[in-house]
Amino acid sequence: xxxxxxxxxxxxxxxxxxxxxxxxxxxxxxxxxxxxxxxxxxxxxxxxxxxxxxxxxxxxxxxxxxxxxxxxxxxxxxxxxxxxxxxxxxxxxxxxxxxxxxxxxxxxxxxxxxxxxxxxxxxxxxxxxxxxxxxxxxxxxxxxxxxxxxxxxxxxxxxxxxxxxxxxxxxxxxxxxxxxxxxxxxxxxxxxxxxxxxxxxxxxxxxxxxxxxxxxxxxxxxxxxxxxxxxxxxxxxxxxxxxxxxxxxxxxxxxxxxxxxxxxxxxxxxxxxxxxxxxxxxxxxxxxxxxxxxxxxxxxxxxxxxxxxxxxxxxxxxxxxxxxxxxxxxxxxxxxxxxxxxxxxxxxxxxxxxxxxxxxxxxxxxxxxxxxxxxxxxxxxxxxxxxxxxxxxxxxxxxxxxxxxxxxxxxxxxxxxxxxxxxxxxxxxxxxxxxxxxxxxxxxxxxxxxxxxxxxxxxxxxxxxxxx
Ligand code: UDX
Ligand code: UDX
Ligand code: ADP
Numbered sequence: 107x108x109x110x111x112x113x114x115x116x117x118x119x120x121x122x123x124x125x126x127x128x129x130x131x132x133x134x135x136x137x138x139x140x141x142x143x144x145x146x147x148x149x150x151x152x153x154x155x156x157x158x159x160x161x162x163x164x165x166x167x168x169x170x171x172x173x174x175x176x177x178x179x180x181x182x183x184x185x186x187x188x189x190x191x192x193x194x195x196x197x198x199x200x201x202x203x204x205x206x207x208x209x210x211x212x213x214x215x216x217x218x219x220x221x222x223x224x225x226x227x228x229x230x231x232x233x234x235x236x237x238x239x240x241x242x243x244x245x246x247x248x249x250x251x252x253x254x255x256x257x258x259x260x261x262x263x264x265x266x267x268x269x270x271x272x273x274x275x276x277x278x279x280x281x282x283x284x285x286x287x288x289x290x291x292x293x294x295x296x297x298x299x300x301x302x303x304x305x306x307x308x309x310x311x312x313x314x315x316x317x318x319x320x321x322x323x324x325x326x327x328x329x330x331x332x333x334x335x336x337x338x339x340x341x342x343x344x345x346x347x348x349x350x351x352x353x354x355x356x357x358x359x360x361x362x363x364x365x366x367x368x369x370x371x372x373x374x375x376x377x378x379x380x381x382x383x384x385x386x387x388x389x390x391x392x393x394x395x396x397x398x399x400x401x402x403x404x405x406x407x408x409x410x411x412x413x414x415x416x417x418x419x420x421x422x423x424x425x426x427x428x429x430x431x432x433x434x435x436x437x438x439x440x441x442x443x444x445x446x447x448x449x450x451x452x453x454x455x456x457x458x459x460x461x462x463x464x465x466x467x468x469x470x471x472x473x474x475x476x477x478x479x480x481x482x483x484x485x486x487x488x489x490x491x492x493x494x495x496x497x498x499x500x501x502x503x504x505x506x507x508x509x510x511x512x513x514x515x516x517x518x519x520x521x522x523x524x525x526x527x528x529x530x531x532x533x534x535x536x537x538x539x540x541x542x543x544x545x546x547x548x549x550x551x552x553x554x555x556x557x558x559x560x561x562x563x564x565x566x567x568x569x570x571x572x573x574x
Contacts, residue, residue, distance in 0.1 A: 109135060109233075109301055113190035115220050117141035117150055117179060119275070119382070119451060120237055120268050121196030122160050126168045127279040129177035131309040138178045138186040150179035161450040161477050164276035187227040192301065194266075195220050195248075196237040201386050210393040212241050212386065221248045225256035233298045235264045239331070239383060241390050242324040245288075262298035264289045265320050267327035272381065273448030285315045288323025328387045328394075332407055335384040337372040339413035345375040345568030346420065355568030356550065375568040377521060377548030378418040378456035380445030385411055385454055418456045421548050422463035424565060425519060428544060433469040437540075439515040441508060442522025442549075443475040443483055450477040456548070457521040458486045465493065465501055472503045474511040476524055480504035509534060517544035523551050536560050 114125045117139045129137045141147050149159040151173075155166035169177070180186060187193060197216040202208050217238065224234060234252065236245060245263045252261045265288035270278040285306045289299035299317050306315055318326070341359055348355040355375045363370030379385075388411050395404035426433050445455035452458070461471055465487075473483050487498045505511040508527075512518065512535050520527060528551055536543055545557055547566040557564045 109192045109305060111135070111190045112137045112192050112194065113186035114139045114194040114196055114237075115141075115183065115187075115223075116194075116196035116198070116238070117143070117146050117159070118196065118198065119160050119272055120270070121194065122150065122158075123162055123165055123270065123275040124196070124237065124268060124279060125194070126165060126172060126177060127276065128305065129172040129175075130168050132305060133176055135305070136176050136178075136189075138180055138189070140180050140183045140186045142181065142183065144181050147179050147181050161448075162273070162275045163448055168276065183223060184227050187224055188229065190232070191230075192233045192235060193224060194235045194237045196268075198382075199238045199240060199386075200382075201389055207393055210389045212239075212390050214240070214244065214247065217244065217248065218251060221251040222255060225252050225259075228256060228259045228261075231260040231262075233262045233264060233301060235266045235302065236324070237266060237268055239267060239327050239387055239390075240265075240324055241394055242321055242328065244324060245320045260294070262290065262294055263320065264298055264302055265323035265327075266302060267323060269327075269330065272451050273446055280309065282310060282314065285310050286318065286323050286326055287315065288318045288320040291319055328391050331383050331387040332391055332410070334372055335379055335388055335414070336407075336410045338374075338376065338379045338384075339410045339417075341373045341375050342378065342417045342568075343413055345417075348568045348570045352570045354570045374523075375550055376417070376456070376523075377421045377460065377567065378414045380453070380455040380457075382451070382453040385414070415459075418459045419463060421456075421519075421546070421567070422460045425460075425464065425517065425544075425546050426467055428546070428563070428565060429517060433464055433467045433516075435468060435470065436516040437470045437472060437514055438464060438517045438519055439508075439511045440471060440473045441475075441518060441520045441527050442524055443473050443478045443486075444522050444524075447522055447524045450479075450482075452478055452482055452486050455486070455521070458490070460519070460521060460548070461487065461502070462490055462492050465498070468501075470501050470503075472505055472511045472515065474505050474508045475522065476526060509538070513538045515539050515543075517546060519546045520549050520551060523549040527551060528553075532557060532560055532562075536562060 112135055114121045121139055125137050125139045146159050149157055155170060197220055199212045202211045202213040245265055249263050267286055287299050287302050289295040303315050344358055345355040359373040362368050363373050388407050392404045392408045440457060443457045444452055483504045484498055488495045508530060543562050545562045545564045550567055554564050554566050
């Protein structure tokens with residue numbers, strides 16, 4: 107049976123781009139991406155492609171090419187499930203904010219709702235594919251719901267974790283390092299795996315499509331994110347030592363990265379990692395380890411998150427101490443709010459924690475980010491519940507131009523590594539700031555000597571050269 111109709115539940119950062127690329131590469135397959143969030147579906151269907159809910163370089167042209175042909179966005183979840191032979195689950199799995207495992211375990215309520223809905227609607231056999239990051243053994247939960255609440259329909263559950271990184275989603279989908287598909291080792295399971303392998307084979311070389319058992323696939327996703335996050339925390343730990351000793355973390359990173367056993371990627375020091383995956387997945391891993399009584403394993407991985415929190419707080423502390431131990435009433439301009447460049451996503455962005463710390467010290471913050479809008483900034487801060495929304499509104503301004511944001515500021519803090527920040531007219535920025543004018547570079551993107559020659563006092567993370 108060749109797959110003719112795919113349904114993807116969840117039109118977010120994973121579901122949207124992934125289905126757009128599958129649609130482009132498999133013109134014979136009809137794909138419907140569904141979501142309960144009507145505003146999101148309306149945005150995916152907007153004629154103006156700058157309004158797509160997810161900003162990803164290159165995504166707009168793929169959507170233009172496929173939308174209305176074999177790629178559809180809809181709120182009619184039931185119809186899409188009914189029609190599909192293969193259903194991807196791409197819903198959010200945030201960290202639990204209540205009950206057992208609060209603050210650590212993944213909240214699977216959205217996954218469970220999907221499974222129940224699939225069971226209710228399905229009249230013929232389906233292959234259900236887990237795309238969202240899930241704790242190991244979630245497939246058994248999904249299977250149990252499907253088998254016990256359904257209409258005697260046969261299901262195969264596959265795990266096909268998504269490894270795309272935001273900002274490079276399209277590139278990562280078109281040329282993945284590998285595609286991982288986990289399935290049952292029964293004949294039916296292997297048949298289902300083969301169906302999904304066939305889909306990816308349309309553009310991914312066979313040797314890059316890896317098949318494993320379901321549990322290995324689920325755990326590999328958590329492991330990959332834990333290892334990547336660990337590298338960032340490791341280099342960030344070194345950035346602190348560099349600042350104290352006069353070593354330069356960029357030189358250290360280059361020196362160790364040339365060791366092929368270590369490799370050169372993911373060694374950029376930063377104000378901390380963010381994004382919807384790293385922290386969530388590590389906490390998940392910690393929770394799983396604890397649930398098996400493996401406290402040493404849990405503590406080892408928890409250290410990666412602790413280091414990240416330290417790095418975020420250290421950055422705001424540095425701003426405060428450098429500015430004569432008080433930022434009360436001082437205006438600090440944030441360049442960047444997204445958790446990394448080339449995305450409009452702000453989930454777990456270090457900017458949020460840094461801003462919150464500075465607001466606790468009564469600073470005034472003006473924010474400029476090329477892709478994040480005003481509402482999102484307030485939403486992120488209000489979600490912390492540190493102060494009332496009116497105070498956030500009063501203390502924080504979001505502007506549409508960096509040159510406007512900067513007027514009358516005591517300091518610029520760089521929170522995201524947007525390329526355009528490197529090319530700004532820093533002379534002009536200097537002129538419109540109060541003196542001494544400080545730059546705090548949390549992403550290591552500025553040319554320190556150039557800024558110093560303009561007159562700025564510069565702190566660059568891990569650079570080992572104290573502010574003068
Ligand atoms: C190490 C460094 O590799 C080398 O660059 C430095 O100059 C000296 O220290 P060495 O101790 O000789 O070299 O061996 P290495 O291959 O790094 O292995 C160290 C230990 O780690 C060994 O016990 C090895 O069995 C273990 N190891 C290594 C693993 O358990 N798993 C691995 O994947 C790699
Ligand atoms: C990550 C994984 O890379 C991806 O495979 C998985 O599917 C989802 O989680 P993403 O969160 O989109 O992707 O971005 P990533 O590029 O991994 O960056 C995560 C965070 O680490 C960002 O805040 C980034 O700025 C930071 N980072 C990354 C560093 O601080 N230094 C680095 O060297 C690399
Ligand atoms: P990710 O980064 O994993 O893609 P997002 O939060 O961007 O996460 O996207 C997940 C999407 O899944 C959201 O748009 C949400 O509305 C949608 N969703 C969650 N539960 C359901 C459900 N039961 N049915 C349909 N859509 C759902």
